[in-house]
């Protein structure tokens with residue numbers, strides 16, 4: 001499998017990232033372990049989590065996903081097979097990107113993850129109350145201490161990213177080398193108009209989140225009844241409209257042509273986008289993971305990409 005590099009770092013990753021928000025939420029500990037084992041067996045290596053996962057679940061505080069990954073590292077001995085990303089800034093008790101918060105949050109994450117280094121540390125959300133040089137200065141200390149290898153930005157606007165890159169350059173601080181925006185066949189406009197040009201200009205790696213639109217692009221939600229009682233029902237409701245259904249039809253057509261599932265095709269379309277390093281997607285079973293992994297082997301034809309581009313076009 002052809003790997004891709006992250007910015008100017010020496011990190012090499014396979015073109016599909018596993019999204020760890022399911023660990024301890026829609027995938028229990030045993031299922032999570034079997035998914036992670038299967039992920040590594042597929043030759044894949046990049047796993048994404050955050051300190052805040054999965055604080056939105058009743059009775060959870062955040063840290064549940066990192067804790068499961070840490071237990072898996074310990075039980076399996078596979079820490080060195082994984083490029084590990086986690087994030088700081090959105091956990092209620094460790095909110096924001098101040099230097100003091102970052103210093104405390106990283107140690108919390110390392111403890112839960114049972115490791116002494118994080119490969120990619122993301123700012124989970126822009127924090128306009130903290131000066132950029134304070135945040136990047138805090139990251140510099142972590143890099144110097146060997147706790148973090150590369151820093152990244154999630155949910156940043158293009159203009160603020162440009163500012164952060166300029167501050168890093170002018171002050172000799174670590175620059176963001178990887179971005180994590182929302183992007184999928186349905187949600188295209190925000191990334192394509194704002195962050196994509198900045199990422200391309202500065203040759204920054206991009207890993208996209210909600211790459212399956214929370215499962216909608218698997219094609220399993222085609223009516224309101226399909227969503228009833230489902231953990232992600234409320235998250236996919238917004239996709240159930242004329243454009244969403246048109247995208248599902250196109251996915252069905254391309255999936256049939258390639259003897260693949262719609263989920264595989266949806267991820268292959270993201271992988272084919274030149275500015276994208278890898279889509280992040282999650283699965284709640286080893287069977288679902290097969291559909292995700294297959295995307296790294298599926299090369300869409302020009303006709304396939306055109307079919308999907310046309311169905312999902314957002315220009316008026």
Ligand SMILES: NC(=O)c1ccc[n+]([C@@H]2O[C@H](COP(=O)([O-])OP(=O)(O)OC[C@H]3O[C@@H](n4cnc5c(N)ncnc54)[C@H](OP(=O)(O)O)[C@@H]3O)[C@@H](O)[C@H]2O)c1
Pocket residue numbers: 018019020021022026048049124154155180208209210211212213214215216218220231232261263280281282283284287288289291292
């Ligand atoms: N930076 C950020 O602010 C941010 C925000 C959100 C997410 N993320 C990252 O992105 C990752 C991915 O997001 P996500 O997991 O929420 O959404 P996603 O990848 O778009 O959707 C994944 C979900 O779709 C369903 N699915 C997957 N494969 C399937 C298949 N073959 N057939 C049917 N259903 C299938 C599963 O849910 P069910 O089985 O429950 O249906 C799975 O958990 C997260 O884990 C996280 O790492 C980052």
